[in-house]
Amino acid sequence: MTDISYKINNKLSDVAIEKAIGHFIRHTRKQQHRKQADVAKAAQISRSTLSLLERGETVTLSTLIKVLRVLDELQTLQAFEVKQQLSPLALAKLQKKERQRIRESGTNLNDNGTTW
Known part of the structure; x- marks a missing residue:
């Protein structure tokens, strides 16, 4: 058997991709x-x-899933996993909440750093 490597990309036809999957199996x-x-x-x-x-x-x-499972190759399907991502707006809101100042409780300081 000659080892033929297939690089799956947009230029391959559906038939070529099916053959690449078959070759992998x-x-x-x-x-x-x-x-x-x-x-x-x-x-x-x-x-x-x-x-x-x-x-x-x-x-x-x-x-295909059954065969991949038997061959212990289900991880090849991880490319289809949808990962949750924060929208830029949600990320900005989270960052704003993290930047809040920490104040000492019960102590009021004036402009020169002394207590009132």
């Missing part, structure tokens, strides 16, 4: 020295469905 499975039948059984899919996925054919998202 096949490569990962082979690196783990696992047979198609064993991975398919663990993922509760047919071996032919796994073969379709590895060839870059269209399969369901559920099938």
